[in-house]
Amino acid sequence: MIDNLLAEIQNLRIALAIGVPLLGGAMVIAATTLMPRGKAKGLLTGAYMLLAAVGASCLLFAAAATMNGATREQSAPLWVLGIVLTVIMGIFTPATIREFQQFEFRKLAAELFRRS
Numbered sequence: 001m002i003d004n005l006l007a008e009i010q011n012l013r014i015a016l017a018i019g020v021p022l023l024g025g026a027m028v029i030a031a032t033t034l035m036p037r038g039k040a041k042g043l044l045t046g047a048y049m050l051l052a053a054v055g056a057s058c059l060l061f062a063a064a065a066t067m068n069g070a071t072r073e074q075s076a077p078l079w080v081l082g083i084v085l086t087v088i089m090g091i092f093t094p095a096t097i098r099e100f101q102q103f104e105f106r107k108l109a110a111e112l113f114r115r116s
Helices: 002-011 013-037 041-067 072-115
Strands: none
Touching: 002 013, 002 072, 013 041, 013 072, 041 072
């Protein structure tokens, strides 16, 4: 079962190697341009958390594959993808949440300023 899953993932390794960094870069650009304006806050925060969870699941699959005797060539893409996603998205998720909270505070302060 694990060998079949690893074979399927190996067929998609080029797409994963190119697509995941492009998606991460697009999210960083979107976060730096849209979040300070208050746009797409929930979408970006959820996407960062989702990618961190995908990275953690890649690490779990890589550990299960390694324990079941998979070769390094079979499990290495999962290890690399899992580590990169978990570390990078795990670092950026609190910053994204903090930016969301700061925007909400600025919005509330502006509203209170207008009322007074």
